[in-house]
Amino acid sequence: MEKANPYLKKRQLNAIKKILLHEKERLTRKDANQDLFCLDKNELSDPLDEAAVNIQASQELRFRNRENFYLKKINKTLDRVENKTYGMCTDCDGEISFERLSARPTAELCIVCKEEAEVSESHNFHQKKSKSLGKTMAELR
Numbered sequence: 126m127e128k129a130n131p132y133l134k135k136r137q138l139n140a141i142k143k144i145l146l147h148e149k150e151r152l153t154r155k156d157a158n159q160d161l162f163c164l165d166k167n168e169l170s171d172p173l174d175e176a177a178v179n180i181q182a183s184q185e186l187r188f189r190n191r192e193n194f195y196l197k198k199i200n201k202t203l204d205r206v207e208n209k210t211y212g213m214c215t216d217c218d219g220e221i222s223f224e225r226l227s228a229r230p231t232a233e234l235c236i237v238c239k240e241e242a243e244v245s246e247s248h249n250f251h252q253k254k255s256k257s258l259g260k261t262m263a264e265l266r
């Protein structure tokens with residue numbers, strides 16, 4: 126049996142795919158421009174300018190790392206579109222609403238699982254702080 130998108134209409138899926146492809150194009154094109162910009166670096170002689178450029182470069186690198194991460198996520202999401210698993214929660218196989226996907230096309234969790242993940246994250250945080258209580262979330266359930 127084909128594990129197809131039981132939740133999204135083809136029209137909705139195409140709309141999301143368009144957003145993803147557009148984002149991908151925007152990120153890849155930006156990359157190309159930045160590489161061109163870097164060629165000017167050798168023309169600088171003032172060490173102060175050079176320091177400033179280095180700071181800017183490290184900020185740019187951080188920014189690009191984030192963008193690369195996002196780009197990878199977009200590629201992964203596009204794979205899921207092709208595999209017809211897109212729109213399904215990776216945790217519970219439940220529906221991720223089209224509204225949520227439109228706002229956040231790379232979402233992998235439905236809103237319920239997402240909220241649960243966030244809650245358990247903050248619980249883990251508190252757990253570390255109140256270890257003396259000696260109870261884990263599992264025991265409380």
Ligand SMILES: [Zn+2]
Binds near residue numbers: 216217234239
């Ligand atoms: Zn879920």
